[in-house]
Amino acid sequence: MFAKIGEAVRLNRRALLKQDTVIDNNCMALTPTPAIGDPRFLLKFMQTVDLSPFAVATTVPSVRRGDVEGITMALPPLPEQRRIVAKLDQLSARSAAARDHLARTIKLATRAKQAILAAAFRGDLLGLGTAETVKINARCWDLPEGWRWRHFEEVATIRSNLCQPSEMPDLPHVAPDNIEAGTGRLLPYNTISEDGVKSGKHKFFAGQILYSKIRPYLRKAVIVDFDGACSADMYPIDCSPEIDIRLLHRWLISEDFAWFTAEHEGRTVLPKINQRSLNGAPIPVPPSEQQVEIVRRIEAAFARIELLTEEATRAAHLLNRLDERLLAKAFGGELVPQDPNDEPAEALLARIRQTRTTAPNPKRRRPKKTAAG
Known part of the structure; x- marks a missing residue:
């Protein structure tokens, strides 16, 4: 399922429905045919497709059904599809774990800054001893000598x-x-x-x-x-x-x-x-001479933390690019090895077409009119 109307189209978000669902007219859903053995394969393929160029520039940008139906994909044999999905799931789990660690690093950096400020305004950053404990606004505070x-x-x-x-x-x-x-x-x-x-x-x-x-x-x-x-x-x-x-x-x-x-x-x-x-x-x-040194130490510590944060943010962006490259390799036939014993996708498609040709066309029945109708 994905958005087909408005600015949400440009976000290119995809969702795999795991239960029967009702969607409104702002969304579109794709149902895989027997040519696709795992719905996750279709999901991962759609994650490689940018739908924003298909959005018709009317009052509200929208993607038409015909545009989506016209998208082509290189279809591998069913066993290879399953290998691709398994490999992508494995690699995605690793990148997701790395992304969680990076997000945690950024949160810890924020906490570290506050810990440095707390130490600075108690004299701990300079290693000063406590001269007296003062109660300020119902809160006890250790003040160094001269503060x-x-x-x-x-x-x-x-x-x-x-x-x-x-x-x-x-x-x-x-x-x-x-x-x-x-x-x-x-x-x-x-x-x-x-x-x-x-x-x-x-x-x-x-x-x-x-x-x-x-x-x-x-x-x-x-x-x-x-x-x-x-x-x-x-x-x-x-x-x-x-x-x-x-x-x-x-x-x-x-x-x-x-x-x-x-x-x-x-x-x-x-x-x-x-x-x-x-x-x-x-x-x-604090006394004036201590203020200068406290500021210097705060700024130096913050600079180190911000450098760490920048590196974590850059690594997170690289993970996003890595996910994109993995998808490109998967649907370019470069992620998993091909097996010559797999049934060719063309043979599978021919069998599906034959089944559709010989299957009787279901008759559409009009609903019976009630007395009230």
């Missing part, structure tokens, strides 16, 4: 510079959706549309932090290196000389800070933290 808890408003300032409508079209626009959750990475952003001019926006400047006040548990914050406009759901933030802006940025994307904000977020249509609550949020502030 102090500060409220957000003591070391940072939220800037609200209303952007004039005349400036809006010329400025790049950043919204919460343009920041990757928990990483501090800026995603592709867009220029404000004409409709965006009507809503309240704030200017931000290079060197500031943009922090999303909606859904604070997503930990969306980024240091920008350009001037622009942000949505009203974001706070442009400046730092005082008491704290390194890079250290504050890492604190804002840490799970520990998200835990603190969860106690003070407002419950409206969307959970958010208002300016007053953010100003009262706690920040562990």
Whole structure:
């Protein structure tokens, strides 16, 4: 079964039905004839077929039945079909296991980053001993000697510079959706549309932090290196000389800070933290000379983790290409050996055609009309 209408055609997703199923008019299903000994062989062949070029460009792109029926395939003998399916299943299981391991690696990398941040803001990253245990927001925290808890408003300032409508079209626009959750990475952003001019926006400047006040548990914050406009759901933030802006940025994307904000977020249509609550949020502030070294170690550790993540992502893409190559080899006759003792597919097809020729045509019966009809 596969989609035959709309953008879903371009996804080229296939499913093997394992029970009697009702499908709507947006899908199409193929039933294998006796020339195909295993439905999985037909499924794997269809995974090699890109249906998007067949989509008729009407109001809604769609694939016609005749287009699908006109697709040709090189048909091997039945025993070879079974060997192909068995080999593909074996290799697919291996690539699926490898893909699961890679996905786990990426998840572990995310956890490792949070573990590094937790260690950084407890002094463990520098191997500092505990001077005292402080209870902050009903949570106990070990502080090294010389460290102090500060409220957000003591070391940072939220800037609200209303952007004039005349400036809006010329400025790049950043919204919460343009920041990757928990990483501090800026995603592709867009220029404000004409409709965006009507809503309240704030200017931000290079060197500031943009922090999303909606859904604070997503930990969306980024240091920008350009001037622009942000949505009203974001706070442009400046730092005082008491704290390194890079250290504050890492604190804002840490799970520990998200835990603190969860106690003070407002419950409206969307959970958010208002300016007053953010100003009262706690920040562990080390001495200045330690801040520089902590930031250096965080950045170095993150760089190693991101390199590992990039390699895992690249390997996952290579697995996808490997699956494609395996399918191409399978239906090019290169994946499994041919056996000269197998009955040729042409002989099988001839026997099927003969059976169809001699079989009587089933008569179609019209349903009887009821009295009500």
